[in-house]
Amino acid sequence: MAVYTQVSAEALAAFLSRYDVGDLVSAKGIAEGVENSNYLVDTTRDRFILTLYEKRVAAGDLPFFMALLDHLAGKGLPVPPAVKDRDDREIQQLEGRPACLIRFLPGVSLSQPTPAQALAAGCALGGVHAAVADFEPTRANSMGIAQWRPLLERCGRDMDAIRTGLFDRVAAALDAVERDWPRDLPVGAIHADLFPDNVLMLGDEVTGLIDFYFACTDIRAYDVAVMHTSWTFNARGLNPSAGVGAALLDGYDRSFGLSAAERAALPVLARGACIRFLLSRAWDWLNTPADALVMRKDPLAYLARLDWYVANERAFA
Missing domain, CATH: 3.30.200.20 (Phosphorylase Kinase; domain 1)
Incomplete structure (x- = not known):
């Protein structure tokens, strides 16, 4: 918002x-x-x-x-x-x-979710995926993998003003993600942006799922990966909570189910999600109007997450 x-x-x-x-x-x-x-x-x-x-x-x-x-x-x-x-x-x-x-829906968004809250949020995402089984309209993902390289090129070397060498680091990571991206996982309508600030809660109960304006038809497990990247770390992309990450996956698995193939693909899907949000944040960082009433988000917080997923390929095992 x-x-x-x-x-x-x-x-x-x-x-x-x-x-x-x-x-x-x-x-x-x-x-x-x-x-x-x-x-x-x-x-x-x-x-x-x-x-x-x-x-x-x-x-x-x-x-x-x-x-x-x-x-x-x-x-x-x-x-x-x-x-x-x-x-x-x-x-x-x-x-x-x-x-x-x-x-308007009641509830507050979280800055530091607990495992119990992550469990409820994972269950809620599973509920969304179950509910759209008979939803027929489709929409291509306007911020999907096909758009990441063009966005990288539009940001260009201006990214190095955010951090020296950032363009080359992201380009190399994107090369690897494009090479390993899964092509045969189940697809459906997904939220694609279910960060903690898009989930309203009262205590450990989910009272609202909001901001569906990136919703699209894409890999279901990518939705899970987006949540893992956004819920598991602090705002700076540091101090990942194994308890929160595990609870999120457990909640989703309980309410909808996560296949072995989907779980195996989560590392590359999570790296892809990190690239997607790093790039959109970098673009906004470089192009947000000076007079806009808006809180810019730090792209480097997603570089930190990306580095963590690269170093922890077995995080979802």
């Missing part, structure tokens, strides 16, 4: 008038994250998240995301479907951007 596009109180009040949600009481920009512009909106009836989709989210992909959220909500999963206006529309226009009003 972030704020790139400013929304006036007058424009927001007019936007809300299309819905049966009450009158505007307050709105506050949310600085966390890097993808879209987000506001916490209180009305006389309820609380919502207003999301304006910035350039990384294509307007043509929004029907897929909305359909996926509606499908998961219909299966009883704790996801926030978009609110429909009086004309039964979910996707609107606001300040020149596609926009949606999304139901």
Whole structure:
């Protein structure tokens, strides 16, 4: 979440008038994250998240995301479907951007998850994969392995301003991942970005799975690997918790199942996930507008993770 596009109180009040949600009481920009512009909106009836989709989210992909959220909500999963206006529309226009009003879910995101919380989150991811077994729409992964080398080239040698030699280090790691990437594992609709800040919890209970705007059709086990890279380490990519990592995999295995072939592929999938997030963070680090209300994320935190997975090939055994 972030704020790139400013929304006036007058424009927001007019936007809300299309819905049966009450009158505007307050709105506050949310600085966390890097993808879209987000506001916490209180009305006389309820609380919502207003999301304006910035350039990384294509307007043509929004029907897929909305359909996926509606499908998961219909299966009883704790996801926030978009609110429909009086004309039964979910996707609107606001300040020149596609926009949606999304139901607010209770809970807090974690900075240092415990094994018990990781177990619950792994179970929740397994629940998502089970629920989408009959979900028919598909979407190519816009940040999948086919996009990593072009993104690396777009970042170019400017990456060396982040750390000397970073471009060459990532290029060599990507060579190895492309060579070893699995081609025959089960695919389906995945979240592809289920970091701790995209999981809301109360105690050890998952109360919300949010930010599905990288959701796509890709290798299911890649979703597990993304979670492992983001949940197991601290914010700097250091001090991996074996207990958290093991609990995450155990929770997923309990609720959905992890085959021997999928488990064997997790080391390369995790290295790929590290490259993906290192590159997107590097691009944002180098290109985020100076006046954007946004918290940039350190790409070197994913270099540290990548180095750990390279040195610990048997971490998933």
